Amino acid sequence: MRAYELMKETFFRKMYIYIVHLSWFAVYGLFFVLLEPEEEDFYQILLFWGGFILPLALSAGIFGDDISSGRVCILATKPFWLGELYIYRILGLSVQAAVHFILAGCLLLIIHLFTGIGNIEDLGSWLFSCWLLFNAWAALSTSLSVVVKRAYNFIFLLAAVLFFFFLNGILGWMSPDDTMTKVIDAFVKYVCPPFEMLTKMAKGEYAKYSLIVGKYSAIKAIACVTHTFVLTVFYGILGVLVLSRRQFTCSQE
Amino acid sequence: MIRNDNKQTTVVECEQLTKVYRKLLAGRSKDVCALQSISLSVAEGQIVGLIGPNGAGKSTLLNLMAGLIFPTEGRVSVCGHPARSIKARSGLGYMPEHPAFLGRYSAWATLRYHGALLGLSRHAISTQIDKLTEQLQMDEYIDRPCSDFSQGMKQRLALAIALMNDPRFLLLDEPSNGLDPIGIIQLRDLLKKLRDKGTSIVISSHRLGELEKLTNDYIFLYRGQVVSFGDKIAAGHLGRLRVELVSNGNQIAKKLLPPAKLISSTETELVIAVGDDDEVPDIVSSLAKGDARITSVLLQREDIEDVFLRLYNERN
Numbered sequence: 199m200r201a202y203e204l205m206k207e208t209f210f211r212k213m214y215i216y217i218v219h220l221s222w223f224a225v226y227g228l229f230f231v232l233l234e235p236e237e238e239d240f241y242q243i244l245l246f247w248g249g250f251i252l253p254l255a256l257s258a259g260i261f262g263d264d265i266s267s268g269r270v271c272i273l274a275t276k277p278f279w280l281g282e283l284y285i286y287r288i289l290g291l292s293v294q295a296a297v298h299f300i301l302a303g304c305l306l307l308i309i310h311l312f313t314g315i316g317n318i319e320d321l322g323s324w325l326f327s328c329w330l331l332f333n334a335w336a337a338l339s340t341s342l343s344v345v346v347k348r349a350y351n352f353i354f355l356l357a358a359v360l361f362f363f364f365l366n367g368i369l370g371w372m373s374p375d376d377t378m379t380k381v382i383d384a385f386v387k388y389v390c391p392p393f394e395m396l397t398k399m400a401k402g403e404y405a406k407y408s409l410i411v412g413k414y415s416a417i418k419a420i421a422c423v424t425h426t427f428v429l430t431v432f433y434g435i436l437g438v439l440v441l442s443r444r445q446f447t448c449s450q451e
Numbered sequence: 452m453i454r455n456d457n458k459q460t461t462v463v464e465c466e467q468l469t470k471v472y473r474k475l476l477a478g479r480s481k482d483v484c485a486l487q488s489i490s491l492s493v494a495e496g497q498i499v500g501l502i503g504p505n506g507a508g509k510s511t512l513l514n515l516m517a518g519l520i521f522p523t524e525g526r527v528s529v530c531g532h533p534a535r536s537i538k539a540r541s542g543l544g545y546m547p548e549h550p551a552f553l554g555r556y557s558a559w560a561t562l563r564y565h566g567a568l569l570g571l572s573r574h575a576i577s578t579q580i581d582k583l584t585e586q587l588q589m590d591e592y593i594d595r596p597c598s599d600f601s602q603g604m605k606q607r608l609a610l611a612i613a614l615m616n617d618p619r620f621l622l623l624d625e626p627s628n629g630l631d632p633i634g635i636i637q638l639r640d641l642l643k644k645l646r647d648k649g650t651s652i653v654i655s656s657h658r659l660g661e662l663e664k665l666t667n668d669y670i671f672l673y674r675g676q677v678v679s680f681g682d683k684i685a686a687g688h689l690g691r692l693r694v695e696l697v698s699n700g701n702q703i704a705k706k707l708l709p710p711a712k713l714i715s716s717t718e719t720e721l722v723i724a725v726g727d728d729d730e731v732p733d734i735v736s737s738l739a740k741g742d743a744r745i746t747s748v749l750l751q752r753e754d755i756e757d758v759f760l761r762l763y764n765e766r767n
Contacts, residue, residue, distance in 0.1 A: 199567040199576075207564070211553055267551035272612060275517050276568040277541035445520040448510070448547040448624070 207291030249331030259349035269446040280303035327400040341437030462651040468525035485511040500662040501655040503672035544618030550609030554598030604630025690752035697744040
């Protein structure tokens with residue numbers, strides 16, 4: 199019952215969550231039709247829009263709203279481990295995303311069947327990558343929401359991503375062989391949610407590696423999934439630790 | 452009695468509780484001591500009024516008891532367990548001053564949600580919701596979304612949430628905020644019933660008149676320190692004896708009354724501090740024997756508002 203209510207709450211907590219899902223579908227459909235000759239561009243947009251922006255939108259204020267409204271004071275006095283609050287909410291987001299990407303796949307399939315537009319050969323692997331990336335960003339964003347009030351977790355992460363993107367770009371252009379450039383590049387690739395790795399996995403760029411299934415390498419795919427899962431769990435543990443040690447005041451803002 | 456020296460079961464115990472908020476202002480650390488070495492205990496079936504001016508530390512004390520914040524020093528135990536532990540929280544019901552709910556949930560869905568968080572079964576949740584809806588007269592708006600609620604409705608719903616687990620210890624922060632007179636009376640009756648069943652209740656409120664109808668046990672907090680407990684408050688002054696005379700008030704007062712007892716005197720009126728009911732006949736008889744021609748005698752008992760003002764004025 200507790201798990202069900204906490205997971206369900208992630209969908210019903212705000213009116214805009216319906217709107218986010220519906221508008222995201224519209225964006226997918228639009229770009230699928232507009233970028234028809236270059237399917238890969240579309241899929242990268244799908245990964246960016248569904249795997250990065252969607253989790254930020256759905257998790258905006260997921261704890262911050264409770265903290266700033268004072269609602270957390272009632273929740274935190276209930277007799278259960280506060281980590282459950284985090285775990286079931288993140289699972290709620292993950293289930294929402296799974297349903298979202300299945301529906302998105304159906305939508306794109308229907309568009310393709312009726313119009314013949316686009317190439318849906320790799321749709322499944324791209325949607326799976328989207329879901330993995332979603333989980334990682336959702337965990338990071340949810341953990342951040344435990345320490346920042348309101349929906350600022352969305353803005354903070356967006357700003358941090360833009361900062362690292364430009365920093366990495368500038369350093370790579372100015373001094374590509376510098377140690378600092380390599381450290382930042384490795385940090386972005388392996389500690390931040392693995393956008394690049396999942397893009398390569400979905401594209402089938404790892405096919406040159408062992409245990410090839412179709413255009414994909416099974417070993418590399420398992421490694422990518424495991425890496426993303428470990429990162430998601432790591433972000434989650436940070437959130438759970440902070441939540442269990444956090445103090446709450448009941449003043450409304 | 453807040454210091455629970457008798458054999459009753461202690462439900463809440465605070466020992467040498469100190470809370471310091473550390474704040475960084477303009478790069479410099481500024482510590483604010485919200486509570487200082489507070490020790491108290493609350494017995495089973497006791498209602499305690501937590502009173503004091505704004506900023507006295509009432510909310511900090513409630514938050515510590517609820518386990519929402521950690522003490523800087525000292526410890527709080529609820530039902531024999533450390534305040535933030537799951538076991539302590541299983542016996543706790545907490546109602547904040549400004550309750551907030553998910554706006555899209557109805558009162559019924561909100562109660563079901565909190566029942567689920569408590570780990571109650573579906574059947575137990577339904578039973579509790581039906582019972583509380585009736586007790587708190589929420590039938591009319593049980594299916595309406597919380598975003599449409601008035602302050603009074605929110606208060607009732609918050610109280611219902613606090614009571615979902617039949618708590619042994621109830622913490623209420625300004626529970627009568629926004630309630631209409633009927634609601635206030637119902638709340639009072641409900642709290643009395645809960646007390647009779649053995650629930651311990653701590654209420655922080657500025658509505659002193661309301662508190663007085665519920666309890667004689669108070670903690671008066673001032674600048675993070677306990678100034679007075681219920682028994683000390685009562686022992687301070689019971690009230691004032693107002694005696695009207697035909698004449699010679701000043702002369703009679705000088706001759707018959709100790710200066711410490713005399714609050715004020717005029718030719719026709721004496722105001723005398725009384726510590727105990729039994730003093731009244733003695734005072735009146737000594738005045739009569741001393742040739743005072745008394746026209747009326749009125750005993751004005753000190754209520755909690757007077758006590759609050761007296762304690763506050765003593766410190767300012």
